[in-house]
Amino acid sequence: MRRDELLDAAEELLSDLGSTALTLSAVADRAGVSKGGLLYHFATKDALIKAMVERLIEEFDDLVAAQPDATYTERYLGATLVAVREGKLRRWAVVTGASGNTYLLAPLREAMARWHREGLDDEPDPVASQIVRLACEGLWDLASHDPELNGDEALGALDARMRALLKPPS
Incomplete structure (x- = not known):
């Protein structure tokens, strides 16, 4: 196996x-x-949990990399929406909830710090980019607890509104 x-x-x-x-x-x-x-x-059980956490990080990094050429925040948003639509985020809550050991979650904390700092200074509006990344976190959390909350139409509206936030002010 x-x-x-x-x-x-x-x-x-x-x-x-x-x-x-x-x-x-x-x-x-x-x-x-x-x-x-x-x-x-x-x-060990700890090795199993650590491997699950590392795999989730790698899968999200792959989703970000697979997005069309855009700013990092736009790719991060696109990856988040793919993960929500495909039901991948439920695994995040399950796996991270499996470990009471902060050592096992250290790779996730490091990935989160990287995801929220990556390219921020290169964004047209770093504050708007940070708001969108934080909104993605909220979407992740909600989708992991209530995957039926936002259907395709609602996700499309959220996507459009967040992308509008990322447009530089004229």
């Missing part, structure tokens, strides 16, 4: 049963592998 399949099984377990259900035995059972097969990839 591949590493990503094990991480998928752990995320599904967290989503279905909560953080108290996340044990190596339960993940192995969910993935349909022996505990030894799981231990080959993840020697």
